[in-house]
Amino acid sequence: MKRKNFLQQTGMMALGAAIFPKDVLAGTQGAQQMFEVDHSALLARAAIRYFRPVSSNDEGLPIGNGQMGTFVWTEKSDTTDGAKIMYQINRNDTFGMDRTHKHYDPKVLSGQNVETTDNALSLCRVGICVEKAAFRSQVQNTKEGTISFEYKGDSGLNDMMMYLPLYAANQMELTDAYLGMYRRMLPDCEVAARQRWGVTKGAFVPEAVGPSGPVILSDQAAPMVREVLAGKRTRASLPPEVILECLSETTLDWINPKYGSVRNDHFSYLSHILSSGAQLAMQFYWRYQMTGDINWLRESAYPMMKSMVDFYQDYAQKGADGYFHILPANVHESYWGVKDGIVDLAAIRSLTPKVIACSKILGVDADHRKGWEEFVRKIAAYPAGNAPDVVRLQTPEDGPGPRGASIPLFPAGTFGAGYALSCVGRQNVDPVWMWPLYPFEDVSLVRGRFTGMPEEKADFQKMQLTYANLPPTFYGFPWPSYAPRLGLADEVRKLLPLYVATIQQTPNGLQRSWGQANLGLSAEALQSALMQSVDGTIIIAPAWPAEWRADFTLLARGGFLVSASLEKGAPRCVQIESTFGKDCRLLNPWFPAPAFLIAAGKTPKKSNKQIIEFSLEPGEKVLLVKDPEKMPQLPIKIKPGSGPAVKTLEVINAKGQPVKRQLGKA
Structure with a gap:
């Protein structure tokens, strides 16, 4: 052994002996279980x-x-x-009807809308949350004068939000039924794309669709419906039998001329939402990232992702400026019939590079990559919040009410929702400006603050300013997923308890109506405040309030189980365990102070880097600490908190009125 190497190795051993306890130096703490939990x-x-x-x-x-x-x-x-x-x-893979289910009731008059609930036809929701499904029945006279209507057991994208926290919770099997349902309907969604939008490739997933997939229109109905969607035919000109074909799917039922919530005779809440399949594709991809399951990527995730990108690529129009534009489309339910809606642009910018990367992993579709690369490179820029033709928050035609705000435009340096075409005004309260941040993750905390290019950091700053100018949403404050992804710990401390208190409306702590969506959003926000792993870089406590203590284990992308004990907004120690073996990237939670890495049977290592990189074999663990002499004894015993079980909070609702809400149950 060379003298230099000998001195380096013995020096490290001496350092270890001086600062590490015996069990740490032996590596035994690095292999220990992090927590001992009294689940009962x-x-x-x-x-x-x-x-x-x-x-x-x-x-x-x-x-x-x-x-x-x-x-x-x-x-x-x-x-x-x-x-x-x-x-x-209820089972989450069993449904009371499909798109062919019909029911006839002579008591219902033609043109009447009937709202019903049917316990026998309820859908099982995720976890222990079971919710009655509401089935709207719409009626239309046929040529023979019969009264006919169909139950619609639609699974909307609101349901999708329930599943958001399952990935980090390492509960992949609970996503089987939901994601499997959409994977099975993908061929029918490809038919729907051609019938409704006239594209030649890709798939269209309606915002609300039954468990067996979208309605497949007849050869007579398809071109007529496509003309209505394109604004080339009036709804009143449709034959009754064509209208009947549309009534069993919520995304199409507005084609009934008796349906009132329609603008310009061809835009409604769900009519031109193109981004629903892209949102689902993100979940398919997250599951692959978490599990490393190449079969899941090949058989499920990649087909879904590719179909969404192909649809957008075919639907897009290349303008005189040389860039691809998306028009017309709804910016979710908020703005109808716009050009270059921020949600569609975020979906394209996020999904297309992922499809290219996955095609390389699978060794398929090499001949498509050049077209995809040009598409994402030449897609239109995000709208500016202060552009003169950007859609506004509220216009006089919309009238007063909690849905609108009196702000005409966002300030400079913010994102806009899209550019106005024929429709005006805000129709719903979705915070669409934030969707590049989540769920599409085209803008992220790790790139915005640490690893990104200058333009990525600029986009993050725009997102921060956009968040600061958000108009009221359902409860008078933003949805909870955005504050942690912007690193706003104080906002999490104020917002998350208020949000949960607002949606706890029944003795069991659940919410009526869209409670399943809000519960999922709340749980996901809690996870994101504790740990994030966008782009494969793990961030511990990115937005955890210093006033809150926490101990957690969550699954990060790349298949790493991350356990941490948080105190005063920072971890006392962190343990990383690899589930399938991969290189790990971790933001040093104590930077600029160093982090010490302790692995079983290995000499402890010191890292002064802001981003720490290391490799782990399947099942291998590493412990990270700031001060080896002050690290807690493992395993850490987890006990129930001693705080009050019930807390009363004051919420300012969308109308500016104070409302008392109770967090927790007596």
């Missing part, structure tokens, strides 16, 4: 106790395993003086 005690703190019968079944006790569940509630008995116990069992 933790669950007991969240127990739901009923002291009186509930007023409706959706207030019942939810039980289940994520795939099968039920509410349990009591009702007055019809035959005795007592009560009867009621329950309904």
Whole structure:
């Protein structure tokens, strides 16, 4: 051995002996389990106790395993003086109807809309949350004068939000039924793309669609519906039998001339939303990132992702400026019939590079890559928030009300929602300006602050300013997913409890109506405040309030189980375990202070870098600490918190009115 190498190695050993306890120097702490959890005690703190019968079944006790569940509630008995116990069992892969399900009721008059709930046709939601599905029935006279209507058991993209926290929670099997449903309908979505939009490739996933896929129109109906969508035919000119074909899918039912929420006779809330399939494709891709499952990529994720990019590429129009533009399209439900909506542009900018990368991994579609590369390189720029022709938050035609705001334009240095064509005004309250940040992740915290190019850091600053100017949403404040992804710990501290308190409307802590979506958003926001791994770089406590303590284990992209114990906004220690073996990138949570890496059977290493990189074999663990002499003894024992179980908060709603809300249940 050379003298230089000998001195380097013995010097490191001496350093280790001086600063590391014996078990750390031996590597035993690096291999230990991070936490010892008393699950019974933790669950007991969240127990739901009923002291009186509930007023409706959706207030019942939810039980289940994520795939099968039920509410349990009591009702007055019809035959005795007592009560009867009621329950309904649901599976998340079983549906009460498909797009061919029909029902006839002679009591309903032509043209009448009927809102019904049917317990027998309920859909099981994720986890233990089971919600009654509302089935709208629309009626139309046929040529023979018969009264006909169909139940619509649509799975909307609101349902998608329930699944957002399952990836970091390492519960991939709970996504099987939902993602599998969309994968199975992909061939029919390809037919829908051709029938409704006239494209020659790709797939169109309607915003709301039944479990067996979109309605496949007849040869007679397809060209007529396509002309209505393109503004070349009026709804009133459609034959009754064509209208009937559209009534069993919410994305098409507005074609009924009796449907009122329509602008210019061919735009409605869901009519021109093109981005739904792209949102789903992101989840397919996240699952691949988390698991490294090449079969999942080949059979499910890549076909879904490629179909969405192909659809956009064919739908886009190349302008005189040499750039590709998307028109007309809805910016989700908020703005109708716009040019270059921010949601569609974010979907294209995010998905296209991922499709190119995945095609290389799989060794397929090499002849498509050049076209994809040109498409994403020449896609139109994001709209500017202060551009003169950008769609505005509110116009006089929309009238007063909580949906609008009196701000005519965002200031300079912000993002706009899209450019106005024929429709004006804001129709709904989705915070679409933020979608490049999430769910599409074209703008991210790690690139915006640490690793990005100058233009990526500039986009992040624009997103911060856009967030600061957001108009009111459903509850008078932004959805909770954005603050943690902007690194705003103080905003998380104020916003997340208010959001959860607002949506807890029933004794079981759930929310009526779109509660499943809001619960998913809340859980995902909590995860993102604890840990993020966009672009494969792990960030610990990116937006965790210093006032909150936390111990967690979450799955990061790349298949790394990340465990950390947080105190005063920073980790006491971090453990990384590889599930399938890969290079790991981690932002040093104590930078500019160094981090010490401890692995079983290896000499501890010191890193002064802001981004630490290392490799792990499957099942291998590494422990990171700031001060080896002050690191906690492992395993850390997790016990229930000692704070109050119930807290009353004041929420300012979208109308500017203070409302008392209760966080937690007595």
